[in-house]
Amino acid sequence: MARIAQRETVRDLRQIEAPRLLLMAHGLAENSGPRNLTPDGRVQVARVAANLRNRLPLALTEILTSPIPRARQSAVVASHALREPPLPIRLDSRLELDDEGPSELMRLAHELAREDQARLVITCALEMELIVCGLCAGAPGRRRIPSEATLPRGLSPGSVVALGIGEGHWRVSAILDGRAFY
Numbered sequence: 559m560a561r562i563a564q565r566e567t568v569r570d571l572r573q574i575e576a577p578r579l580l581l582m583a584h585g586l587a588e589n590s591g592p593r594n595l596t597p598d599g600r601v602q603v604a605r606v607a608a609n610l611r612n613r614l615p616l617a618l619t620e621i622l623t624s625p626i627p628r629a630r631q632s633a634v635v636a637s638h639a640l641r642e643p644p645l646p647i648r649l650d651s652r653l654e655l656d657d658e659g660p661s662e663l664m665r666l667a668h669e670l671a672r673e674d675q676a677r678l679v680i681t682c683a684l685e686m687e688l689i690v691c692g693l694c695a696g697a698p699g700r701r702r703i704p705s706e707a708t709l710p711r712g713l714s715p716g717s718v719v720a721l722g723i724g725e726g727h728w729r730v731s732a733i734l735d736g737r738a739f740y
Contacts, residue, residue, distance in 0.1 A: 607639035
């Protein structure tokens with residue numbers, strides 16, 4: 559049975575003209591063990607990626623993914639659904655939080671922010687939220703952190719957040735709620 563996403567958490571991806579960074583939460587995963595993608599999670603990721611392929615006017619250069627199994631599996635599915643031949647996938651351990659906290663994750667986010675190539679980053683929802691808040695914080699003294707209305711807390715599996723630069727600052731361009739695809 560298809561679940562429909564809440565209206566206020568879905569932004570129309572056709573509004574994105576030139577996003578620089580797309581962040582995707584891995585698909586639905588098992589509740590125990592290594593937490594691999596479920597069959598529904600694979601379908602969900604394929605549908606989200608197909609939606610991105612059909613609606614975004616940009617050429618992604620690669621997929622950057624967390625080393626956790628559910629993120630790697632989501633990257634493989636998305637790679638094949640986004641382009642033929644499939645997009646290259648690069649693992650980056652900085653996309654997985656460790657005991658040191660988010661410092662390495664933030665370094666990676668700022669490295670990606672300086673690059674001109676459009677990329678899809680697949681990781682867990684928490685890491686996505688940290689990246690978005692870290693990049694959208696803007697210049698010192700300016701409050702640019704997304705509000706609940708802009709970036710809903712607890713992003714669902716398969717959700718995509720598109721970031722672009724507007725008025726010299728990183729902003730959330732669009733959100734695609736993953737619940738609309740399972």
